[in-house]
Amino acid sequence: MDEPKTRAAKRAATAQRILEAAQAEFGEHGREGTTVRAIAQRAQVDPSLVIQHYGTKNDLFAIATQLPSESTDDNVAEHLSDVLDVRLSELPPETRALVRSMLTTPEATQAMRDFLNERVTNLARTSKHDDADLQAALTVSSILGLTIARHFLKLDALAEISEAQLETTVRPWLTPRRPTA
Structure with a gap:
């Protein structure tokens, strides 16, 4: 990747590194177990830059755990299948951070509640x-x-789901046939 040339580009690249480091730290340690110092160390910046770019740890947490909006198109079964594929694969860092913190941090609880209510x-x-x-x-x-x-929790039965199991068990479970009105 090319190094940013302008001051604004360098600032944006630093902010992005900090955000990615924060997502990783929050995902691994939750909000309570993460420190600004650890985020800075992972981003390879001075801790003052974390605060300069994002304010408080709480402010950074709110930004780092924003989940992307998902649209539900007309084909519900296909959409749910896509969601399932995403949730079974490696979680994006913002999702990992939010899920890990949702039961211990009121901000994460509210963010997750809002996201799920929208879904x-x-x-x-x-x-x-x-x-x-x-x-x-x-x-x-x-x-x-x-x-x-x-x-x-890393339940054994969910650790290695085969493609055949996805098709015969998981997808039908997720999108059961609903009675017609």
């Missing part, structure tokens, strides 16, 4: 059933549970 609302819009919100919440909760069980 539930989007998914529920695709159904005409009276209990669409409940069905969507159960689906979203199941994916979260699968994410935690696979990546954090």
